[in-house]
Each structure stands twice: as structure tokens, then as C-alpha cells.
Amino acid sequence: MIDGVKRTVRVDLGERSYDILIGRSILSGLGEAFKTLFPSSEAVIITDSNVAGLHLDTAEASLREVGVDPYVIVMEPGEKSKSYKGLMKAADAVLDSKLERGDIVIALGGGVIGDLAGFVAGIVRRGMRFIQVPTTLLSQVDSSVGGKTGINTSHGKNLIGLFNQPHLVLADTAVLDTLTPRDFKAGYAEVAKYGLINDPDFFEWLERHWQGIFDGGPEREEAIARSCQAKADVVAADEKEADQRALLNLGHTFGHALEGMAEYDAERIVHGEGVAIGMVLAHEFSSRLGLCDAAVTDRVVAHLQAVGLPTHIRDIPGQLPKVDLLMDYIAQDKKVSRGNLNFILTRGLGQSFVEKGVEPAAVRAFLEEKLG
Numbered sequence: 001m002i003d004g005v006k007r008t009v010r011v012d013l014g015e016r017s018y019d020i021l022i023g024r025s026i027l028s029g030l031g032e033a034f035k036t037l038f039p040s041s042e043a044v045i046i047t048d049s050n051v052a053g054l055h056l057d058t059a060e061a062s063l064r065e066v067g068v069d070p071y072v073i074v075m076e077p078g079e080k081s082k083s084y085k086g087l088m089k090a091a092d093a094v095l096d097s098k099l100e101r102g103d104i105v106i107a108l109g110g111g112v113i114g115d116l117a118g119f120v121a122g123i124v125r126r127g128m129r130f131i132q133v134p135t136t137l138l139s140q141v142d143s144s145v146g147g148k149t150g151i152n153t154s155h156g157k158n159l160i161g162l163f164n165q166p167h168l169v170l171a172d173t174a175v176l177d178t179l180t181p182r183d184f185k186a187g188y189a190e191v192a193k194y195g196l197i198n199d200p201d202f203f204e205w206l207e208r209h210w211q212g213i214f215d216g217g218p219e220r221e222e223a224i225a226r227s228c229q230a231k232a233d234v235v236a237a238d239e240k241e242a243d244q245r246a247l248l249n250l251g252h253t254f255g256h257a258l259e260g261m262a263e264y265d266a267e268r269i270v271h272g273e274g275v276a277i278g279m280v281l282a283h284e285f286s287s288r289l290g291l292c293d294a295a296v297t298d299r300v301v302a303h304l305q306a307v308g309l310p311t312h313i314r315d316i317p318g319q320l321p322k323v324d325l326l327m328d329y330i331a332q333d334k335k336v337s338r339g340n341l342n343f344i345l346t347r348g349l350g351q352s353f354v355e356k357g358v359e360p361a362a363v364r365a366f367l368e369e370k371l372g
């Protein structure tokens with residue numbers, strides 16, 4: 001459809017199917033893609049101030065070339081925008097724009113903007129269509145795909161939201177060159193996650209090729225496309241997390257609790273870092289239950305540390321969290337069923353599975369041992 005697209009991954013969801021377009025410098029093709037899909041619609045772009053300073057001009061210019069003059073909403077960067085307050089600001093601004101239900105919301109940014117804008121699109125005028133234009137590694141390999149949208153509350157991550165699929169994902173891998181090293185690494189945790197879920201060959205490939213991904217070589221597109229394909233397969237099979245989609249939550253029960261206890265303060269932890277530490281904890285917990293060889297955890301830790309990710313709760317700056325507080329967040333996990341946890345555990349490298357009915361007491365004992 002547009003110049004420079006190297007890979008297309010289809011998310012197969014019947015009438016809600018859509019394409020993920022991946023390629024270097026394809027942001028300038030946004031207008032063409034937009035006009036093809038929505039020939040007579042207007043657009044509102046939701047972005048954050050960091051992304052606006054770097055990539056908004058390209059997106060706007062591309063839309064103007066096809067005769068679309070987008071209304072632009074700029075949010076504060078960071079997790080604090082994924083909140084009731086951020087939702088009010090963004091939703092009111094969409095209404096201020098006077099755009100109609102048939103018009104299109106464009107999420108231009110990382111996972112925070114994608115989750116927020118996707119939610120706003122789902123509820124304003126009872127539902128507008130939206131496009132994801134992910135600009136972080138994390139959002140290109142994970143958050144822009146699959147339709148989970150929403151905001152955080154003081155009770156925990158993503159507790160208010162909707163499943164709402166986008167109509168297109170346009171992932172320009174060149175925009176990742178402007179990410180801070182920390183944000184790039186955080187996104188890489190979700191890439192490694194796909195290997196650890198069910199693809200040991202991919203994990204091994206990452207151990208050999210991660211530097212090329214960071215350097216922007218052809219490995220970057222390959223890793224993004226493989227990650228998107230892995231997620232698309234899971235989502236197509238279980239869109240609303242009735243069962244196996246929960247695998248995509250590997251490391252997140254612990255990771256979300258760590259983000260919550262830090263009150264989403266990016267000085268202490270960002271989502272991908274929570275996932276990295278959480279995946280290590282999930283492996284250690286699996287070993288403690290006699291399911292997984294400790295050597296597997298050592299290999300996971302070695303790789304995450306090689307790329308510069310934190311792997312231990314003690315790596316989070318500030319005071320060590322209290323187990324009670326972590327358990328309060330864990331109790332709010334959306335996978336909880338009748339008070340017990342559905343936990344993603346593993347039997348080995350890339351052998352994760354959904355364990356139903358894990359007793360919170362077992363998790364508490366494990367965390368007390370870790371933090372004691």
C-alpha cells in the first residue's frame with residue numbers, strides 16, 4: 001500500500017481484522033494509508049509532547065498531502081497521562097475538535113498514548129475508529145496490537161478499559177532511533193517475552209542478534225515482525241483473554257504490582273522494566289514450585305542483563321516495597337478468579353503455561369523470601 005513497507009502482519013479477527021505495516025521511514029506514508037482506508041473522514045491525532053517535538057510534523061504533513069488537516073491533542077509524556085485526568089483531558093479535546101463519530105482517532109506515540117487514545121476512541125460518541133502509529137519499540141511489538149486499551153487507577157494498572165481493535169497499525173522502525181536508550185531497552189523486554197512464552201528458537205536468536213536490533217539493522221524489523229506475528233496469532237485465537245491470551249501476561253502480575261507500588265513514577269520504574277523483573281520472578285517462582293530448572297532463570301537473567309535491563313526488585317531505585325503492598329496490587333490483577341491467581345508459569349525456556357488457581361499464600365511466601 002505505501003512505499004517502504006517491508007513486512008505486513010495481519011491480525012485475523014473476522015470483520016475486525018487489520019494490518020500491521022512495518023518498515024523504515026513509512027510515517028510519511030500515513031496520509032496515503034489513511035486516505036485508502038477512510039476516503040472521506042477527518043482525523044484527530046493524540047500524541048505526547050516528546051513525540052510531538054520529534055515526529056508530529058511528518059505525520060501532519062503526510063495527512064495534509066492527501067487533504068486531511070488533523071486536529072492535534074498533545075498530552076504530557078508518561079504514565080500519569082494514562083489516568084482519569086488524562087482521559088478527561090483527551091476525551092474533552094476530541095469533543096472540542098467537533099469531529100464526528102465517523103472520523104478517525106490517530107494514536108501517535110508509545111504505549112501510554114496508544115492505550116489512552118484507543119480507550120478514548122472506544123467511548124467518545126460511543127465509538128470512533130482509530131489507527132495506531134506506535135513510536136516506541138514496546139508499542140510496535142506489543143501495545144499497538146491486540147486491542148487492549150485503558151487507563152490506570154490507584155488500584156492498579158489498566159483496570160479501567162475496553163477491548164477495542166484499531167483499524168490499522170503503522171510501525172515506522174526509523175522513529176525508534178530517537179528513543180532514549182532506557183526506553184528502547186524497556187521495549188526490548190516485551191520482545192524477549194515472546195521467546196520466553198513459547199518460542200525458545202526466537203530467544204536464542206535474540207541472544208545472538210540483540211545488538212543489531214538496538215543498532216537499527218535488518219534485525220530490528222525482523223524482531224518487530226516476529227513479535228507482531230506471535231501476538232497476532234495469540235490474539236486471533238483468544239481475543240478477549242478467555243484463556244491462552246493470558247500467556248502474553250508473562251511477568252506482568254509481578255511487574256504491574258511493582259509499577260503500582262512505585263505509583264507509576266518513571267524515575268523508579270517503567271512498564272518494560274517491570275516486565276523484565278517480573279519475568280525473572282515468574283521463572284524463579286516456577287523453580288520454587290519445582291517446575292523449572294534454575295539454570296533457565298540464570299540464562300534469562302544473563303540475557304536481560306546483557307542488554308542492560310533490571311532483573312531484581314533491588315534494582316528499582318528507592319525503598320524496597322512491602323510484601324503487603326505488592327500483594328494488594330496482585331489481588332487486583334485481572335486474572336484473579338474466586339480469589340486465586342491465574343499465573344503464567346514456565347516449565348523451561350519458552351515453555352510457559354497458564355496455571356489456574358495459584359494460592360496467594362504461595363506468592364506471598366515467595367515474595368517474603370525474595371525481600372526478606
Ligand SMILES: NC(=O)c1ccc[n+]([C@@H]2O[C@H](COP(=O)([O-])OP(=O)(O)OC[C@H]3O[C@@H](n4cnc5c(N)ncnc54)[C@H](O)[C@@H]3O)[C@@H](O)[C@H]2O)c1
Pocket residue numbers: 048049050051054055077078079082109110111112113115135136137138139142143144145146147148149157158175176177178179180183186187190270271272
Ligand atoms: N495495550 C497493550 O496490549 C499493552 C502492551 C504493553 C504495554 N502496554 C502499556 O504501554 C505503556 C508503556 O508504553 P511505552 O513503553 O511505549 O511508554 P510511553 O508511551 O510512556 O513511551 C516512553 C517514553 O518514550 C517517549 N517517546 C515515544 N516515542 C518516542 C520516540 N520515537 N522518540 C523519542 N521519545 C519517544 C514518550 O514520550 C515517553 O517519554 C504502559 O502503560 C503499558 O501498560 C499496553
Ligand SMILES: O=C(O)C(=O)C[C@@H](O)[C@H](O)[C@H](O)COP(=O)(O)O
Pocket residue numbers: 142146148157158190241245246248249252334
Ligand atoms: O495484550 C495482552 O494481552 C498483554 O497482556 C500484553 C501486555 O504486555 C500488556 O502490558 C497488557 O496491557 C497487560 O494487560 P493486562 O490485562 O494485564 O492489563
Ligand SMILES: [Zn+2]
Pocket residue numbers: 142190252271275
Ligand atoms: Zn506489557
